[in-house]
Amino acid sequence: MTNLKIKEYKNDKGLTVQQLADKAGISKRTLEDIMRRDDVLMSNIIKIANAL
Numbered sequence: 001m002t003n004l005k006i007k008e009y010k011n012d013k014g015l016t017v018q019q020l021a022d023k024a025g026i027s028k029r030t031l032e033d034i035m036r037r038d039d040v041l042m043s044n045i046i047k048i049a050n051a052l
Contacts, residue, residue, distance in 0.1 A: 002045065003038040006031075009052045023051035 010020050021031040024047040031048070034040045 003035045006035055020051055024048045
């Protein structure tokens with residue numbers, strides 16, 4: 001479920017995966033994995049939320 005919300009918010013902000021990853025301070029690969037599998041560390045969720 002988290003992955004769907006991240007995609008939704010990312011799209012609402014008009015960000016690419018790379019832009020969101022850069023803003024969150026995580027790798028593009030990590031963000032892609034999170035959005036694909038919905039398996040994420042709390043620390044990464046906080047980084048993504050702060051970036052959005």
